[in-house]
Amino acid sequence: xxxxxxxxxxxxxxxxxxxxxxxxxxxxxxxxxGRQIEVVAVAxxxxxKARELVGDSxxxxxNGLELVQRADVDVVVELIxxxxxxxxxxxxxxxxxxxxxxxxxxxxxxxGNEIFEAARExxxxxxxxxxxxxxxxxxxxxxxxxxxxxxxxxxxxxxGTTNYILSEMRNAQLxxxxxxxxxxxLGFAEADPTFDIEGVDAAHKLAxxxxxxxxxxxxxxxxxxxxxxxxxxxxxxxxDRLGYRIKLLGIARRTPNGIELRVHPTLIPAEQPLANIEGxxxxxxxxxxxxxxTMYYGxxxxxxxxxxxxxxxxxxxxxxQTVKQQHQVSALAFxxxxxxxxxxxxxxxxxSSYYLRLRVEDRPGVLADIARIxxxxxxxxxxxxxxxxxxxxxxxxxxxxxxxxxxxxKALEQVQALELVKSKITRIRVESLS
Amino acid sequence: xxxxxxxxxxxxxxxxxxxxxxxxxxxxxxxxxGRQIEVVAVAxxxxxKARELVGDSxxxxxNGLELVQRADVDVVVELIxxxxxxxxxxxxxxxxxxxxxxxxxxxxxxxGNEIFEAARExxxxxxxxxxxxxxxxxxxxxxxxxxxxxxxxxxxxxxGTTNYILSEMRNAQLxxxxxxxxxxxLGFAEADPTFDIEGVDAAHKLAxxxxxxxxxxxxxxxxxxxxxxxxxxxxxxxxDRLGYRIKLLGIARRTPNGIELRVHPTLIPAEQPLANIEGxxxxxxxxxxxxxxTMYYGxxxxxxxxxxxxxxxxxxxxxxQTVKQQHQVSALAFxxxxxxxxxxxxxxxxxSSYYLRLRVEDRPGVLADIARIxxxxxxxxxxxxxxxxxxxxxxxxxxxxxxxxxxxxKALEQVQALELVKSKITRIRVESLS
Numbered sequence: 001x002x003x004x005x006x007x008x009x010x011x012x013x014x015x016x017x018x019x020x021x022x023x024x025x026x027x028x029x030x031x032x033x034g035r036q037i038e039v040v041a042v043a044x045x046x047x048x049k050a051r052e053l054v055g056d057s058x059x060x061x062x063n064g065l066e067l068v069q070r071a072d073v074d075v076v077v078e079l080i081x082x083x084x085x086x087x088x089x090x091x092x093x094x095x096x097x098x099x100x101x102x103x104x105x106x107x108x109x110x111x112g113n114e115i116f117e118a119a120r121e122x123x124x125x126x127x128x129x130x131x132x133x134x135x136x137x138x139x140x141x142x143x144x145x146x147x148x149x150x151x152x153x154x155x156x157x158x159x160g161t162t163n164y165i166l167s168e169m170r171n172a173q174l175x176x177x178x179x180x181x182x183x184x185x186l187g188f189a190e191a192d193p194t195f196d197i198e199g200v201d202a203a204h205k206l207a208x209x210x211x212x213x214x215x216x217x218x219x220x221x222x223x224x225x226x227x228x229x230x231x232x233x234x235x236x237x238x239x240d241r242l243g244y245r246i247k248l249l250g251i252a253r254r255t256p257n258g259i260e261l262r263v264h265p266t267l268i269p270a271e272q273p274l275a276n277i278e279g280x281x282x283x284x285x286x287x288x289x290x291x292x293x294t295m296y297y298g299x300x301x302x303x304x305x306x307x308x309x310x311x312x313x314x315x316x317x318x319x320x321q322t323v324k325q326q327h328q329v330s331a332l333a334f335x336x337x338x339x340x341x342x343x344x345x346x347x348x349x350x351x352s353s354y355y356l357r358l359r360v361e362d363r364p365g366v367l368a369d370i371a372r373i374x375x376x377x378x379x380x381x382x383x384x385x386x387x388x389x390x391x392x393x394x395x396x397x398x399x400x401x402x403x404x405x406x407x408x409x410k411a412l413e414q415v416q417a418l419e420l421v422k423s424k425i426t427r428i429r430v431e432s433l434s
Numbered sequence: 435x436x437x438x439x440x441x442x443x444x445x446x447x448x449x450x451x452x453x454x455x456x457x458x459x460x461x462x463x464x465x466x467x468g469r470q471i472e473v474v475a476v477a478x479x480x481x482x483k484a485r486e487l488v489g490d491s492x493x494x495x496x497n498g499l500e501l502v503q504r505a506d507v508d509v510v511v512e513l514i515x516x517x518x519x520x521x522x523x524x525x526x527x528x529x530x531x532x533x534x535x536x537x538x539x540x541x542x543x544x545x546g547n548e549i550f551e552a553a554r555e556x557x558x559x560x561x562x563x564x565x566x567x568x569x570x571x572x573x574x575x576x577x578x579x580x581x582x583x584x585x586x587x588x589x590x591x592x593x594g595t596t597n598y599i600l601s602e603m604r605n606a607q608l609x610x611x612x613x614x615x616x617x618x619x620l621g622f623a624e625a626d627p628t629f630d631i632e633g634v635d636a637a638h639k640l641a642x643x644x645x646x647x648x649x650x651x652x653x654x655x656x657x658x659x660x661x662x663x664x665x666x667x668x669x670x671x672x673x674d675r676l677g678y679r680i681k682l683l684g685i686a687r688r689t690p691n692g693i694e695l696r697v698h699p700t701l702i703p704a705e706q707p708l709a710n711i712e713g714x715x716x717x718x719x720x721x722x723x724x725x726x727x728t729m730y731y732g733x734x735x736x737x738x739x740x741x742x743x744x745x746x747x748x749x750x751x752x753x754x755q756t757v758k759q760q761h762q763v764s765a766l767a768f769x770x771x772x773x774x775x776x777x778x779x780x781x782x783x784x785x786s787s788y789y790l791r792l793r794v795e796d797r798p799g800v801l802a803d804i805a806r807i808x809x810x811x812x813x814x815x816x817x818x819x820x821x822x823x824x825x826x827x828x829x830x831x832x833x834x835x836x837x838x839x840x841x842x843x844k845a846l847e848q849v850q851a852l853e854l855v856k857s858k859i860t861r862i863r864v865e866s867l868s
Contacts, residue, residue, distance in 0.1 A: 001760065017724075021582050021724050024723075024724075025582060025583065025584055025723070025724065028583075028584045029581065029582065030772075031649055031768050031769060031772035032581050032649075032764070032767055032768050032769065032772075033581070033769075034760060034764075034769045034772075035760075129579075135722075135724070135725035135726065135728060136725075136728055137574075137575050137578070137579025137580065137728075140571075140574060140575070140578060140579045141571050141574070141575065141579070144571070144574060144746065144749070144750065145563070145571025145574045145575070145746055146571065146742070146746065147463065147466050147467070147745075147746050147749045148455050148459060148463060148741070148742045148743075148744075148745030148746050148748075148749065149459065149462075149742055150459055150462045215465055215466075271712075273707070273710065273711075273731060276707065276710055277707075278705075288569075288742060289458075289459070290451075290455050290458075290459065290569070290738040290739065290741060290742040290745075291569035291570075291732060291733065291738070291739045291742035291743075292569065292732065292733050292738075292739055293731075293732060293733075294569065294570055294571075294730070294731060294732035294733075295729075295730075295731035295732065296728070296729075296730060296731075297707060297727075297728060297729040297730075297731070298725060298726065298727060298728035298729065299725065299726050299727075299728075304724040304725070304726075305724065305725045305726055307582070307724060308580070308582045308583055308722060308724040308725035309582075309725075310582075311581075311582030311724075312578065312579055312580065312581050312582050314582075315578070315581045315582065316578065319760070319761050319762075319763070320761055322761075323757045323761050326435065326468060326753070327753050327754055327756075327757050327761070328753075329753070330466070330468075333466055334465050334466050335465060335466065335467075335468045338464075338465035338466075338468075
């Protein structure tokens, strides 16, 4: 069979990685697919730099719109990122009948519904394994491997930067800012780390996982998102003492009242497989009604791991390029006409357990006052301990039983207003993942 | 589209599970595939019992050969196990142009090459996700998800019975026989547990994983296989003290001199993700040259988890039933004409580190005598400790640096022959999995 001809948009980290994987493993890939996969055109901002990598035989342009119209391109690989030019070029590629492979979670999380619909109308595939959890084949597992299941929930460590920072804070007993600095020095965090540490990147990925799990449209804007900058070194220590670890999780869960979509730091039991995912690694735990829990673990970012996922998508496209649409896997795992608009549960209706830490004046009656407020809001305390801080203050740590988030919000407002409470209350959700 | 019509051979644990999953999740499966999957005929030994599950509307026969010839069957699901009748009926199904889905690792490990070749000639698919690691989509990950990689090695906990026994021996400090009894009582081990505890079941699965990893024919008979019955409670305790866990691993590794294929108890570092897989759970760690390590975790057995994998295969068949062979994934991940007969490394040429435990007379010079024999065989000791046993004997535990298995065998023969050595030497391999 003739080669699959690839037009590559972008030669940054993942773009060059993709080029390298296709070259280094050309023989192994052909042994598997019976077909060669060849980059036939590249669009980049810096043409001279691109030449150093791809040589003189491949046409290099700055004009992506020109590339996606080339008759000799079967599939367009979009690795430029962002949602402006990338959006324009991806839509143009689809309009020109090209299959699309992309690693762009921001683009798919915000404009995926529109892109997938356009692809469906044109009968082309949009593959995005690299958009979630880097090299881990989690999209394939959810779209195909677990297709016999009704998915009950998904919980994932899907941002390596924050997992690295939380691991370092715990293992090296660093403050958040110190661990962030270390992550930046080692290249695990960007100069402007906002998207990662505030949970936005994880929310992009969760939007896609939730659609794959439940057959709902992509709804990034409905995700409750809280980052890790409020997690303090002592919270990690207290969690340890209580038999927990703190991880930034993306959680999507089916409940009778709607779907929970949330990204936040979470205490999880230390014996949970997810609890032991260290450093910049990613892992996704999926609960299916038939298979039970399955977990997928690996490098969630980086040049070659991410390129491994891009090329896996290309291999799928190479196999399925000429078949009818019905033989392809649907972009969001479910048939387009089977997507259901299940309501997303407002965060105030979510039920969870809570870890609370607050600094109080060390005098009789403090605990009674706080416990009274919690009880009045139907929040019952599972365990509690107190640590002296200086001569006249104490830190109180509570673990609550399951309670409604809205009740907890109101109770915490009242507790916060007490004169004897001397710090902003730290509140971290606790999940058993079972 | 019309329904995919399934002929079911066998209604034992996994067979009934498959029937249940197809029924319970019919709506969700159709939402995903746009197609119904329907059991249209069943072959079982006990027709009356089958009727209780499948009702009166589905034809039930005792004759599998009749079932696989039915014109209204598109795909035959073989869940009877064994390699006699199962072999005959699977080959007949293929000869009749039926796709085959099977969970039968023993059959594929011993006769897979022949079966896959027959299927290729007939242009039908043979899918076997359920044959390895139950509900975990590891076959799909290796055939498709990691297809961009040259796989360097695979190491898996792929037998739940032995993992349950080793976990119990460690956690409840049981002897092997006690833990085995407990596993039998709870249904994690069969009445005759030989296949599981001697590593044969794991070797069946490893034979398939190795073919998928390297593009080699299935070679069950070349796997070095050692079970867990020689692992003692104190070995698990010593391993803990040394910072390791003991797991029964199936290991397939590409080396410059050939491919290692081995199943044996293994000390692995306690911080390794595989080390923390507890109870009857399975996990497979795969090292790709581009993606690095990825791990897949879940229930490796059981009615519904295994059925989840069978039905995932059926969903693949439902999508790809009518496409040309080139659009299907090759049975062993690689094109049939690209399979290479890479030599399998004899076990004596394998390089590993070793944990050694031996009981010796407690007198001066013992250690010197043993250390001299090890040194003469080019085995260097990494660490060592001694524990008194009674008044006049001691247990010595060695961890060696990496050494050639053949050298170790010879050295251990000589050590064993020393008069001062009072027990059979326990030798367990040590792997860093990095």
